Every structure is written in structure tokens, then in C-alpha cells.
Amino acid sequence: MAEMWINMGPQHPMTHGLWNLKVKIDGETIVDAEPEVGYLHRGIEKLCEARTYPQIIPIADRLCYGSSLTWSHLYCLTVEDLMDIEVPERAEYIRVMTIEMQRIASHLMWLAAYAGDLGLSVGFTYTMRDREVFVDLLQALTGSRLTYNYPRIGGVAHDLPPDFERDTVRAVKYMEMRLKEYEDLFDGSKVFMMRNVGIGILSKEDGINLGVTGPSLRASGVDYDLRKDMPYSVYPEMDFEVVTHEDGDCYARYRVRMDEMWESCRIIRQALQKMPKGRWRIVAPRNAPVGTGLGRVEDPRGEAVMYVVGDGTDRPYRLKIRSPIFVTVSAAPKILVGYKLADVVAIMGGLDMCIGENDR
Amino acid sequence: MDGLRRPRPIGVVLKPMMLTGKQLVRTLILGKPNTVLYPEEKLALPQVYRGKHALDFKKCIGCGNCVIVCPNDCMWLEKVEDPELGKIERPGVDLGRCLFCGFCAEVCPTVALHMTTEFELADRDRENLRLSPLDIRDDSFGATFVEERQKRLVPVLDLSKCDGCEKCAGECPEMCIAMMPIENTGRTKPEINLVKCKSHGKCAEVCSEKALTMTEVYESYFDMPEPKLILETCSGCGLCARKCPSEAIYMLEMPGTEKTLKNGTKGKPKKRAVFVLEKCVGCGRCYQACKFDAIDMPGVRT
Numbered sequence: 330m331a332e333m334w335i336n337m338g339p340q341h342p343m344t345h346g347l348w349n350l351k352v353k354i355d356g357e358t359i360v361d362a363e364p365e366v367g368y369l370h371r372g373i374e375k376l377c378e379a380r381t382y383p384q385i386i387p388i389a390d391r392l393c394y395g396s397s398l399t400w401s402h403l404y405c406l407t408v409e410d411l412m413d414i415e416v417p418e419r420a421e422y423i424r425v426m427t428i429e430m431q432r433i434a435s436h437l438m439w440l441a442a443y444a445g446d447l448g449l450s451v452g453f454t455y456t457m458r459d460r461e462v463f464v465d466l467l468q469a470l471t472g473s474r475l476t477y478n479y480p481r482i483g484g485v486a487h488d489l490p491p492d493f494e495r496d497t498v499r500a501v502k503y504m505e506m507r508l509k510e511y512e513d514l515f516d517g518s519k520v521f522m523m524r525n526v527g528i529g530i531l532s533k534e535d536g537i538n539l540g541v542t543g544p545s546l547r548a549s550g551v552d553y554d555l556r557k558d559m560p561y562s563v564y565p566e567m568d569f570e571v572v573t574h575e576d577g578d579c580y581a582r583y584r585v586r587m588d589e590m591w592e593s594c595r596i597i598r599q600a601l602q603k604m605p606k607g608r609w610r611i612v613a614p615r616n617a618p619v620g621t622g623l624g625r626v627e628d629p630r631g632e633a634v635m636y637v638v639g640d641g642t643d644r645p646y647r648l649k650i651r652s653p654i655f656v657t658v659s660a661a662p663k664i665l666v667g668y669k670l671a672d673v674v675a676i677m678g679g680l681d682m683c684i685g686e687n688d689r
Numbered sequence: 690m691d692g693l694r695r696p697r698p699i700g701v702v703l704k705p706m707m708l709t710g711k712q713l714v715r716t717l718i719l720g721k722p723n724t725v726l727y728p729e730e731k732l733a734l735p736q737v738y739r740g741k742h743a744l745d746f747k748k749c750i751g752c753g754n755c756v757i758v759c760p761n762d763c764m765w766l767e768k769v770e771d772p773e774l775g776k777i778e779r780p781g782v783d784l785g786r787c788l789f790c791g792f793c794a795e796v797c798p799t800v801a802l803h804m805t806t807e808f809e810l811a812d813r814d815r816e817n818l819r820l821s822p823l824d825i826r827d828d829s830f831g832a833t834f835v836e837e838r839q840k841r842l843v844p845v846l847d848l849s850k851c852d853g854c855e856k857c858a859g860e861c862p863e864m865c866i867a868m869m870p871i872e873n874t875g876r877t878k879p880e881i882n883l884v885k886c887k888s889h890g891k892c893a894e895v896c897s898e899k900a901l902t903m904t905e906v907y908e909s910y911f912d913m914p915e916p917k918l919i920l921e922t923c924s925g926c927g928l929c930a931r932k933c934p935s936e937a938i939y940m941l942e943m944p945g946t947e948k949t950l951k952n953g954t955k956g957k958p959k960k961r962a963v964f965v966l967e968k969c970v971g972c973g974r975c976y977q978a979c980k981f982d983a984i985d986m987p988g989v990r991t
Binding site for chain 1 (some may be wrong): 704734735736737738739758760788789790791792795804837909910911912913914
């Protein structure tokens, strides 16, 4: 039978954003694939060159709608590295707590989208409902539901509101209860298991060679997590484990994310216990010195890097953003080849695509 | 963690049944809905929620720091006539461009601008989203708002009353006041180190001319630029002093610069601007007003 190219996207329920996946099929089997991105290019890196340092924080929020707090946190880390600022300890604990909440919310949103992709409506509604718990908590803390604009250069914007600690402990307890339920729900579903186990295998070598990071790499059995390997903020004081899985298939990626949520719950609890009292923000200088700053964090999707060049004025000379998903999606052909066309949805959904940070 | 996880039978059969039963009891028997009946009933939003702006006209000094800090340039200063306050300048906001980051409320030196919890802002006409200062005026909202920024009592100098007696510098227990001479005027003024100041208030007590008064000031997290005078080009016109929203600029006479008139008498001496930096909010309006390039303020947009 003749081979043919099929365009999946830019408007396709599988894509979760605007991008195009061209797959070459022979009958039902995929023989080649080619991801095309660039439909959502907003020129954020260039936009940042015309703004002052604090004004970029709300833009960094808009890099990824799923985990906006991680990106603004990363931006603040980078500029603090450039300006050589020491952040108060309380602010560091608040930051770690909030980005772990954001990680849970992001993974839950991924799970909702994934369940929706695979036709499990119950999974979609349950996970979106429970994501609301953490979004409400973050709203009470930061004042917004999706684009928080909460970290600042030299600390965080507000202190914790009253009753926040009580609510957080309750939310974590609720979440741990729900996670058990999800495991029953998803692992007990025959359809879910049939579409996941043994599908989309990414080998350890391919994962490392193609630069894949985050849960997708850890699912291939590589123990690589920046929170442990290159600790930033107060992560060295937290007691948690890096979750890995040996199989490298879609089920392993699902498993890694589920277990990461358990670890995030642990980190939130510890951060609340260890949080000292004191100031949460210091005044940051207006102008950055001449030099460069680099920040690396473990995003829910992988390793995110920002690199900023200061030229002595109040605006950056250049801001470079390394998006984890941009690299992961380039590994898509390697993962897809050899599987059926119907598996594309499961494989690409399992990578947790986010086009906002991908195209920047 | 490796291998497949075996689901427990209790989770597959009993738990869903229990959940369904619980929801049934809650909705049908107790009559409580699981959702909020939105238009009739609204969600309780936290106080920090960033919605529509509210401006306290009496607290606002019209400095325009909110306009400077706005990332999207969606605010502007507008001339307003108020029966009580006279001719003033107050900021307006274009909600169609606003990204609700809240920087304008955060930078406000007098805490006059707030973000309310009002979120139903959709409109059929784009022009209606351009809110003038009168549209966002709400003088009473600030009273209901618990401001997180800390207030502190600091001495604020009224230079027109100060006679340079140095009593305040001798009285300060923290030694944070130093008398500095003002160039070419033959006068001295107290320079207060606000970082060291512990709000004892002794300097204000001893001041015989009531030039130092203890005033409540909100701490600022933004590092704003400071104006610097270039004395050679200053013509003493006083444009900057009239534009200054926080009245931090005083025009002082420079003795010895009087010109001798034709009839032999001496004219008025030249004046120069003197900045009281404790009062300065860093808005840069003096820099924009000066026609003689006598004020240097690095980093201000022109």
C-alpha cells in the first residue's frame, strides 16, 4: 500500500494548543513523523528586551498556562543570580511550597487532558474538580487563578493569608485521599491499560541523546531531577525521592507523574513545618549590573533554563528561554515510529505538551 | 513501583457506590447543590483578588508612578476638575489592555490605588472599557482594605520653615540626622537617613519652627530613580517645584547673585531648586518639566 502523509493539527483535539504533527503512515502503521511548531509565536524573548526587570514577571507567567508560577519563579531566580541578591528564607520556603502546589495542579491538568484524550470522561471531571482545590489555594495567596504574578525579584509579593496553613494541610490530605482513588480508577480501567502499557517506548539512550528531560526521561529509567542533582532554593533541606520507572512507555510516564504528586504533597507538608517567620521581600535594585545570570529549575514538564544578559540599565539586553517541551517534542518521531495511528493520541498526550512555552 | 499496580476491589466496586450514595443524599435529601448558582449567588473571593481598580481621590497625589510601572501602557494621567480638590490630575485605566498584574496598586506611594474583587467587566463596546479617573473613583474602598505594606512614622522636612538650627541632629538617639550645607545658598538642611531611623520622634519634638513633622509613610518595594540637580544650568524658574506631586522641591534664593539695576539698587537674587529626597516618590515629573536640562534622572522614560 502506498505511504501517505497525514496532518494532525493545527486544529485537532489531540494537539492541546496550536501545533501540527505530520505523520507518514503505511496502512495503519506510522513510518515517519515530523512535528511542526510556530503557530503560537508571540516573540516573548524580544518583548522582554523593551521592558524593565519587574515588568517581565507577568509576561513570564504567560509562557505556560499550566504552570505559570514555575516560570515566573525561574525568571526571578535568574535575575537574582544576575543582580546577586540574597532572598529572605521565608520567601524561599513560600516559593517552594507554591511551586509544588503548581506542580500538582499542572500534573492534574495533564491527567485531565490525557483522560479526555483517551475517552475517559470520569477521569477528566474528577481531576479537574480536584485541581480546583489547589487553584483556589493559590488564588487566596496570590490574587489570581491562572496568571499569578506572585514571585518578585527579591522575594514574593504577599505573605501567607490567615488560615492558609490550615487550608493547605487540609488540601494535601484531601489530595492524598484522591490520589488513591485515581490509582484505582485509572489502573483498574481495562481501556486505559490497553492503550498505555507497551505503547510509545522511549529507550534510555534515545532519551538522553535527544535531550528529553523531566517525567518523560525519568520514565525511561534515568535518575535525573534538578531538584536533587542541582538543588536550588531550599530543596536541599527537603526530604523527598526522585521517582523513576524502568519501562519507558506511556504507562510509565503516567506512573511517574502520579508518584511525583505524592512526593509534592510531602514537600508541601515539610515546607509548611519548616517555614521560619520574618520578612518575605527585600527591595531589589532598579538597574542590573553588566553581566549574565543563569537559572535552572525542574519544571513539571522538564528542565527549564533562562539566561539573562544585563547591560547596566533597567532593561535586560537579552533573555533566552529554554523550553523543556520544545526539546521533548523533537523526540516525537523516535517515539512514534512503529506504532499504529490510533496510538498517536496516547503517545503525544503522555508527553504533556504546552505550546505557550514551546513557541514563546 | 515497578510492574503494574493491582487495583483493590474495594476501590473498584464499593468506593464508587459509596460516593454515588453520598452525593445522592447530599443533593436529593439535604437539598444542597454541589455547585454555586453563579448569577444569583457569587463566589467569595479573597481580598487580594485582582479585579477592577478603585482609586481614592483624596489620597492620590497624581504622581503617575502607576503609569510608569504599567507593563502594557494601559494607564494615563487625565486632568479632572473636582469641586472639593480643584484642578487635579488622576490616572485612568484601559481595561481592554490591562493584564491585571497589580503593579499599579503595589507601586502607589500613598496606597490610593487598589484592586477590587469586581470581575464582571465584559462590555459590548471597546470604548466603554476605557475607564476615566471618575469611573474608577471609590474613596471609601481603602477603608475596607487591609494594607499589607508596613506603615512607619518618619520625620518629614518642610524646608521653607527650617532655619538650620541643628537641634534635631543633636537630639536624634540613632545619629541618623546630619546637617548638610546647600550649595550657594549659605543655608544648611538636615539630611535624614531613613534606613537607620527608628521613629523616636525626638527630632520633631525639639524643632522650634515645626519644620519637622512625624508622618506615616508606607514602605516601598520599588527602587525608584532620584533626581539630581545640575546647578550650572538651573535658571531658577520653578517649573519643577510646581510640577512636583509630593512637594519635595523648594526654590531657595542664592545670595550674592543679585544683579545691580540701572538705578543703583539691587534686584532679586537668583533661585535654585533644592530636593528633599525623603519626600521624593521618584516619578520623574520634574525631569520632564525642566526646559533647561538642569535635572538629571537616569532611567526615566521621556
